[in-house]
Amino acid sequence: MSRIMTIWLPRWPVQRRLIERPELRRRPVFVCRRERRGVMTVVAWAWAAPPRKTLPSAPAAGANPGRIPAGMSLAEAMAVLALSHGSRACHIAEVEHDDPVADLAMLEQLARYCRRFAPIVAIEKSPHHEPAGPECLYVDVTGTAGFFGGEGPLVRTVVWTLAARGIHARAAIADTPAAAWAAVHHTDTLQNDARQNDAHQGHAMGRGGRRRRWTIVPPGTQLQTLARLPATALRLDAAMLAQLRDVGIETIGGIARLPRKSLASRFAPQVSQRLAEFTGERPEPLLVPCSGELPTASQAFDFPLLLRDTSLDDLVAVIGRLLQECVAPLAAQGKGVMSLQVRLERTQSVDIRETCPPVIIDIGVFQPSGSAQHLVELVRLRIARMRMPREIGGITVEVVSAGTAECRQRTLFGEAAETSASQVGMLLDRLSGRLGRGAVFEPRPLADAQPEHAWAAVPPTASRSFRSKPRPTSGHRSMSEARSKRSHHDGPPAAYPIARSTALMAAPQRRPIWLLPQPVRLETLAVVDSALNNHADASSNPPARFRLAAQQGSHLHEVVKAHGPERIETAWWRGPTVRRDYYVVETATGARYWIFRRPGFRRLGSGPANRSGGEWFLHGTFA
Amino acid sequence: MVTRVFDDLGGLGLYFEGRETVTTGFPSLDRLLPAGGVRRGSLIEWLAGDASPDDAGGAISLACAVACRLADPRQGDQSRASQAATIVVIDRGQRFYPPAVIPWLDALADATGKGGGRPHLVVARPARDDDELWTIDQALRCPGVAAVLAWPRRVHATAMRRWQLASRASGAVGLLVRGLSERRPVGEPTWSDAKVAISPVAGEPDADLAVRRLRLSLAGGPWSGSEMLEERSTELRLDLTSGREATGRHRMPARPAAPVAGGGLQAGRLPVEEVVCRAS
Secondary structure (H helix, E strand, O other), X not given: OOOEEEEEOOOHHHHHHHHHOHHHHHOOEEEEEEOHHHOXXXXXXXXXXXXXXXXXXXXXXXXXXXXXXXXXXXXXXXXXXXXXXXXXXXXXXXXEEOOHHHHHHHHHHHHHHHHHOOOOEEEOOOOOOOOOOOOEEEEEOOOOHHHHOOHHHHHHHHHHHHHHOOOOOEEEEEOOHXXXXXXXXXXXXXXXXXXXXXXXXXXXXXXXXXXXXXXXXXXXXXXXXXXXXXXXHHOOOHHHHHHXXXXXXXXXXXXXXXXXXXXXXXXOHHHHHHHHHHHOOOOOOOEOOOHHHOOEEEEEEEEXXXXXXXXXXXXXXXXXXXXXXXXXXXXXXXXEEEEXXXXXXXXXXXXXXXXXXXXXXXXXXXXXXXXXXXHHHHHHHHHHOOOOOOEEEEEEEEEEEEEEOOOOXXXXXXXXXXXXXXXXXXXXXXXXXXXXXXXXXXXXXXXXXXXXXXXXXXXXHHHHHHHHOOOOOHHHOOHHHHHHHHXXXXXXXXXXXXXXXXXXXXXXXXXXXXXEEEEEEEEEOOOOOHHHHOOOOHHHOOOOEEEEOOOOOOOOXXXXXXXXXXXXXXXXXXXXXXXXXXXXXXXXXXXXXXXXXXXXXXXXXXXXXXXXXXXXXEXXXXX | OHHHHHHHOOOHHHHHOOOXXXXXXXXXXXXXXXXXXXXXXXXXXXXXXXXEOOEOOOHHHHHHHHHHHHOOOOOOOOOHHHHOOEEEEEOOOOOEOHHHOHHHHHHHHHHHOOOOOOOEXXXXXXXXXXXXXXXXXXXXXXXXXXXXXXXXXXXXXXXXHHHHHHHHHHOOXXXXXXXXXXXXXXXXXXXXXXXXXXXXXXXXXXXXXXXXXXXXXXXXXXXXXXHOXXXXXXXXXXXXXXXXEOOOOXXXXXXXXXXXXXXXXXXXXXXXXXXXXXXX
């Protein structure tokens, strides 16, 4: 009997955008589709913040997607959001256009990633609910669950592995894809049923009543276990559900109790077909993405390879040979490797219950690479810093994604510039391979007055593509940015990223070249002379002497000159208001510092009066 | 030992032979450096930091400005090294603030015109000391990199020698900002082409915000024997607006001097200017 695991990725269009742009996690994100006459309808939306109020029409507490169903107009959705989360939520909401092709492409990429759990991974064939696209993966785990210690550990591993990559997923295992699909979409219902049964039979509740994201339907019991689920779990369309509801049938069990012979004649063939797929009487073909498109090479050893007796060069040599096998067919198509995965398969332990997951090395490059030597070097950098297993039974190299390699016709003499550009690309790959992809970036300026947010770290490849081919940025601009553009029409448009930004940035002589990650509070030791007290706005003057408050016995700085203030204030809709008066001060030793004062300052001086709201902070140095 | 090697090589002439010299963009600095500029494929050490442990006294600003000039595609001939237009900044402490430098690159691109592109600025943030040394080595080894700017914490002779060989192979220039404690007596071996000690000039009453006065002194280099130089020094005015050397013509009108009482600041007569920025 076959066993199928269904992985459900709720609101996948939104999740894909959150994976690509993690900064959106703080905002409500709407993925919308433009319908006829320009009406924007919601495909999916999500926000991590809990609602402030519960609407009377809300179907269930905590069911955010239920409040704004797919297909609702964007204006209506904004009104619902403002009622439940406050008007500020509408101001910071991010509206994205639907891109089903990109959604499907990333889902296919995820399907390839999930082949670490079982060799056959398929994508949901036809979307059940409009207008959202496919959101499920089918994994054929027949006979493979034992490698993970059983179906329970397997399904938990799947959910946790995806969660570690920032993907919210639910999983269920059943005999058929249809049964697993029904179970995974109603894990909460099944869990509640199980609790009620346990309470009825006097069993203790396990795990403190926590919500689980997985469920397992025992073999051959899908009709009994899932009988109480609603008929929507059979993936029937809305017209058929209404027809069943008219005759009082609302659950899968109700449909199953009908005579099979009259089922096809009384209802459309879809009902009997779905029921047959649910019970397994009719096989449901799985749509496996064309896995042969990207090459894979593997090497199995007759005896376990003891890494204690194997040098790193020997291991890398084997990986290099496999990489060459993968790169060669891609190069023939004019493609290069964008990301690949190296799996070091560990040998099975003597204890069959002990699971031995493979060691996985994910490699990504900034531009498609057709050089096996370069990729081997990246693998070597990663292996040299990893804790390796004692022995391995095989090595698999799999190309996860590929891109069109940049090919240019060579000139007769001058190919130096192209060589330099490719060398820089390889350097960036090496640096990011060892330091991490987030540790190597190209800074891009942003039109933001707050110093911490005045620039963004952009992957080098992304920034270069923007430079070479500027795109319209309105598609990625948030509503708050669009609104600010209307209100502050005297300045250039705020956009991300922007290639030439000198006009948008503050004067460079007013910005330090070193900025502290967090402002450091200063202890002001100013000696105020009498003339200061007569000054109308004496409270805004910078300190005459200061030192770092956090360091006892730190160097005392004596200010001889100051430039300022420069008021930097953020808008109210960005959350906690930032209001600072910045000064560039020069000390007696010639050092220049960038300090600021928070509002609420009444008197210049040290002591408790200064801590009430007029504190001074060191934010940067003109190093 | 180093003296003997240089004597065998015929002094500075053979040592510097075959490598292109480009101007730093600062005539005062060019006159100070032994080669009359910066050699492609060499290391320059900037010694600073006596004002405060949190401040390099303008050394990093000057090194950044020199790096921008080295990445200028109009610099030098059309060789491979002069085509490199990438600046790599190794920022171990995660303090580097790019908005202070990006306008300099934009100004450079504006001066270059439509034909030339803007130099690329890449920032790498290693988390450990050994990663920092490795990153500097890798960046210096890349032919597409014009300049590598770093302020490493711990440097040993082996690393310096590796960096010297790496930069010589690729043509990249390593600009290393180090503490003044690294200052050695003139004549001691060093792997860099020059050591330049930097200290800010303080106390000018009519100092302009856009101009930074720096005192530079040559504190070491690969000279030897008869070429042994006494310590030379000069003063440089760094224009923080454009990243170039300030001249008298561009000098801003001086503000009224604020009388200083008892060495402190008389805040009542501060040259106060107010700029209000509202974030969108």
